[in-house]
Amino acid sequence: MIFEGKTLAELPVKLITEAGMITAVESLDTQDTSSLPYIAPGLLDLQVNGFAGVDFNTLPLNKTDLIHATEAMLSNGVTGYYPTVITNSDENICKLFQTFQLLRGSDSRLDQCLLGYHLEGPFISPNDGPRGAHNRDYVQAPNVELIKKWHQESQDQLRILTLSPEWEQGLAETIEYCVANNIKVSIGHSAATPMQIAHAVQLGATMSTHLGNGCDLQIHRHHNYIWQQLAEDNLWTAIIADGFHLPPAVIKVILKAKQDQVILTSDTTAFGGMKPGRYQTHIGGDVILTEEGKLHLASNDELLAGSAKSVLDCINYLTRANLLDVESAWDKASAAPAQFMDLSRRGHLAVGQRADLVELEKRDGILSVAKTILAGEAVYTA
Numbered sequence: 001m002i003f004e005g006k007t008l009a010e011l012p013v014k015l016i017t018e019a020g021m022i023t024a025v026e027s028l029d030t031q032d033t034s035s036l037p038y039i040a041p042g043l044l045d046l047q048v049n050g051f052a053g054v055d056f057n058t059l060p061l062n063k064t065d066l067i068h069a070t071e072a073m074l075s076n077g078v079t080g081y082y083p084t085v086i087t088n089s090d091e092n093i094c095k096l097f098q099t100f101q102l103l104r105g106s107d108s109r110l111d112q113c114l115l116g117y118h119l120e121g122p123f124i125s126p127n128d129g130p131r132g133a134h135n136r137d138y139v140q141a142p143n144v145e146l147i148k149k150w151h152q153e154s155q156d157q158l159r160i161l162t163l164s165p166e167w168e169q170g171l172a173e174t175i176e177y178c179v180a181n182n183i184k185v186s187i188g189h190s191a192a193t194p195m196q197i198a199h200a201v202q203l204g205a206t207m208s209t210h211l212g213n214g215c216d217l218q219i220h221r222h223h224n225y226i227w228q229q230l231a232e233d234n235l236w237t238a239i240i241a242d243g244f245h246l247p248p249a250v251i252k253v254i255l256k257a258k259q260d261q262v263i264l265t266s267d268t269t270a271f272g273g274m275k276p277g278r279y280q281t282h283i284g285g286d287v288i289l290t291e292e293g294k295l296h297l298a299s300n301d302e303l304l305a306g307s308a309k310s311v312l313d314c315i316n317y318l319t320r321a322n323l324l325d326v327e328s329a330w331d332k333a334s335a336a337p338a339q340f341m342d343l344s345r346r347g348h349l350a351v352g353q354r355a356d357l358v359e360l361e362k363r364d365g366i367l368s369v370a371k372t373i374l375a376g377e378a379v380y381t382a
């Protein structure tokens with residue numbers, strides 16, 4: 001197959017693909033690029049709780065629904081994602097991993113798009129604020145035996161564990177097990193002290209989950225977990241840049257402090273792509289989705305309950321707010337997560353990469369997906 005377009009840096013380019021892989025990248029000999037679509041590597045999202053009406057944490061989860069959510073992700077340019085299982089009972093965490101693996105094995109598109117799983121909790125802070133919308137009943141200290149069991153239930157496909165290092169009990173064994181088993185440890189939903197953050201990094205934690213969210217509303221001006229995470233050289237930072245989770249100044253500072261170690265995650269939920277309104281959830285009572293797309297707990301509009309946006313929306317927010325140019329913003333949801341997760345065949349327009357491509361239109365500075373290509377095959381056309 002041959003794909004012609006221009007990169008986000010406006011360079012005319014011709015991609016040749018064979019058997020689902022990019023086999024050549026050539027410059028395209030043309031003066032007039034105005035009619036060419038933009039062409040970019042497929043987006044990767046490390047934190048997806050559901051999409052398009054499908055909640056990944058509500059059982060039973062069936063194939064039709066998972067395919068529907070995955071197709072909706074593809075229509076937003078996302079060609080790879082990590083379904084995120086949040087704080088729940090041992091039994092339900094096992095059932096969710098078993099179900100995902102069963103469905104993934106039954107459909108080639110799911111198998112290509114689901115890159116492994118993110119387990120967010122249950123080893124997080126029990127405190128109101130840092131705990132966010134996670135159910136207090138199931139929050140517990142790190143337990144390496146449980147992680148081993150859940151990793152096994154996922155058929156070794158657990159890839160990211162978000163935990164809080166404020167727990168001393170079980171922490172070292174759990175992080176060490178994860179490091180030895182190719183599971184990235186990310187700090188999140190945490191009320192940890194700066195020393196506990198530093199200790200977790202020494203043990204092998206390498207990322208912050210949605211930094212600046214899942215936090216206390218007020219913290220000490222100097223001795224707090226946000227400064228410490230910003231200061232740790234070995235921590236990458238995931239942010240939800242949807243226009244609601246973080247103010248522009250905070251995003252700007254995180255981008256300056258972390259530079260190439262910033263990853264955009266959507267933290268999107270079943271409400272992604274849905275109509276405004278009040279909805280019931282299993283995680284902590286009702287949530288409200290506003291006209292502008294802000295998703296918060298019905299009981300407190302300062303406590304966000306995940307997002308209703310995709311990473312593509314986050315890229316558009318960052319460029320519109322003049323926080324990043326479009327190329328850099330796109331990288332933070334493609335090349336950066338690929339590098340962080342050691343995905344050597346995803347995230348770039350280069351020979352030897354999977355032909356997971358997105359063709360885009362840009363109107364009034366906003367990118368929209370015209371076509372999504374998975375392993376060289378068009379799977380979505382606007």
Ligand SMILES: [Zn+2]
Nearest residue numbers: 120132210214
């Ligand atoms: Zn969270």
